[in-house]
Amino acid sequence: MRAKLFTSLAIGVLGLLVGLWLVRPPATRANGDKHDEKGGHAHVPAPLEYADVHVPLSVWTDAAMIARGKEIYTTRCAVCHGDQGDGKGPAGVALPLKPPDFRAKDGVAEMRDNYWFWRVSEGGQIEPFKGKGSAMPPWKGELSVDDRWAVMAYQHTFSEHHGPHVPWEHPGSVAMGRDIFAMACVPCHGVAGKGDGSVGPMLAPRRAPQPRDFTSAEFKFRSTPSGQLPTTADLFRTLTEGVRSSGGPLTIGLRGQRIMPSFRHMPVGQRLEVLEYVKSLNRGFRELGVVKTVTVPAPPTLTPERLTRGKQLYADAECMACHGERGRGDGPSAPTLKDNRDLPIAATDLTRPERFKNGARPEDVYRTLVTGLAGTPMPSYADSLELDQTWDLAYYVLSLSRGGQTAETGSR
Numbered sequence: 001m002r003a004k005l006f007t008s009l010a011i012g013v014l015g016l017l018v019g020l021w022l023v024r025p026p027a028t029r030a031n032g033d034k035h036d037e038k039g040g041h042a043h044v045p046a047p048l049e050y051a052d053v054h055v056p057l058s059v060w061t062d063a064a065m066i067a068r069g070k071e072i073y074t075t076r077c078a079v080c081h082g083d084q085g086d087g088k089g090p091a092g093v094a095l096p097l098k099p100p101d102f103r104a105k106d107g108v109a110e111m112r113d114n115y116w117f118w119r120v121s122e123g124g125q126i127e128p129f130k131g132k133g134s135a136m137p138p139w140k141g142e143l144s145v146d147d148r149w150a151v152m153a154y155q156h157t158f159s160e161h162h163g164p165h166v167p168w169e170h171p172g173s174v175a176m177g178r179d180i181f182a183m184a185c186v187p188c189h190g191v192a193g194k195g196d197g198s199v200g201p202m203l204a205p206r207r208a209p210q211p212r213d214f215t216s217a218e219f220k221f222r223s224t225p226s227g228q229l230p231t232t233a234d235l236f237r238t239l240t241e242g243v244r245s246s247g248g249p250l251t252i253g254l255r256g257q258r259i260m261p262s263f264r265h266m267p268v269g270q271r272l273e274v275l276e277y278v279k280s281l282n283r284g285f286r287e288l289g290v291v292k293t294v295t296v297p298a299p300p301t302l303t304p305e306r307l308t309r310g311k312q313l314y315a316d317a318e319c320m321a322c323h324g325e326r327g328r329g330d331g332p333s334a335p336t337l338k339d340n341r342d343l344p345i346a347a348t349d350l351t352r353p354e355r356f357k358n359g360a361r362p363e364d365v366y367r368t369l370v371t372g373l374a375g376t377p378m379p380s381y382a383d384s385l386e387l388d389q390t391w392d393l394a395y396y397v398l399s400l401s402r403g404g405q406t407a408e409t410g411s412r
């Protein structure tokens, strides 16, 4: 009863917060102010294809890279951007939309590394720059990734900032995301993103899951191998879909409800901004130059043979120990499971795929099995299952809601 009351209270408070936020989009511009509004360029968030291209920290201060960048800059960029980086090159002054002044510290500070790389790669051929008549050429066809990094490192020297170009040196680069975070995420994820907001304990008193600690290395919902941080697209998917409570014997009141709300009504640009802020809380996101993801091949056809093999694997791989013989989350080990905060955690009731947190298409379950859910007892099976076995098992898991049968052979 008490738990129910708490739950409805928590959901009420949340609804109110989200509601308030929706009717009145971030009005506190004081911190989230953009250079754009002061007559500069729109430093919009980089799109998902570029969001994970973080420049390795060492590049910004590497003398050899800067020298290589200077050569490239002089021959290819100075004609518009000017030898001094002031935007007053001979071809630049004639343009209706002028190149920016790279000596302006505020403007450069606000430009994130992935934005910078995106702009050098795609130039002004993309919105919102195309619509404004930008003459900035795309360079991805002519300059290698390293060359683009080198020219950025050189361009960066015009601002006279000598350290690496990262958010903890330039808090202004994540200001708008910080405002959104304060309004929409702090109640659960906490002021510093450590997962210790006041609403968390109301969602699940003294049990898992608690809101994620963004400063830790363990993220659940990933397309990256075990032991790695998620991609921005992974974070974006979670933010858009929200997370449902999985049910299981320990869950009261919240079964099937969202314990993390869906932010699908938040404009895409704002979702990307808030995720840039989330990533700025964890330096691990800057450590990998290139992010590797797990490839999920096209799902094979479901056959009764696959289910038979999947059933055997389900027993052999000891899924049963936690998830139970019929997948109800009631295996012999289930009552003893703890998460990385030492809180009791339920083994998912696999007969309710509509509640799955990581998605319930065959390819989603496949991904869950390959990556595991870090910070929980759910392991990664990347090393112990063959590709084809992973499909057998994924299909078997999804058949548990039908008592372990294919739809066609349901009466067998």
Ligand code: HEC
Pocket: 041, 042, 043, 072, 073, 076, 077, 078, 079, 080, 081, 091, 092, 095, 097, 098, 099, 100, 107, 111, 116, 119, 120, 123, 124, 129, 134, 135, 136, 137, 139, 151, 152, 155
């Ligand atoms: C033909 C002229 C021209 C050349 C050549 C050129 N640019 Fe640009 N660049 C522009 C203009 C105009 C803008 C401003 C409009 C925009 O943002 O698209 C711009 C914008 C940029 C921006 C975005 C700055 C911001 O504040 O958003 C970057 C980064 C940039 N250029 C880098 C380069 C680099 C690196 C080179 C050489 C490899 C280069 N540009 C060559 C004209 C040029």
Ligand code: HEC
Pocket: 014, 180, 181, 184, 185, 186, 187, 188, 189, 199, 203, 209, 210, 211, 212, 218, 219, 220, 221, 222, 230, 235, 238, 239, 243, 259, 260, 261, 263, 274, 275, 278, 357
């Ligand atoms: C009602 C509380 C609540 C609010 C508000 C909330 N979250 Fe969450 N969030 C959670 C919970 C609880 C989890 C953990 C779910 C789990 O582990 O099963 C979570 C997990 C996440 C994850 C998944 C990380 C991973 O491990 O893969 C991301 C990303 C995330 N939240 C981002 C956000 C952002 C950004 C905001 C604000 C725009 C936000 N959340 C607002 C409760 C909330």
Ligand code: HEC
Pocket: 209, 220, 246, 314, 317, 318, 319, 320, 321, 322, 323, 333, 337, 345, 346, 347, 348, 355, 356, 357, 358, 359, 365, 368, 369, 373, 376, 377, 378, 379, 381, 393, 397
């Ligand atoms: C040591 C216990 C344990 C074992 C063994 C285990 N799991 Fe899990 N599994 C869990 C827990 C705990 C969760 C829930 C994590 C959460 O809610 O954050 C989970 C979650 C899942 C999910 C994700 C559901 C979602 O919300 O997206 C699937 C699918 C799954 N397990 C299938 C399997 C299969 C198949 C096997 C055997 C190959 C297996 N599990 C082995 C403990 C285990």
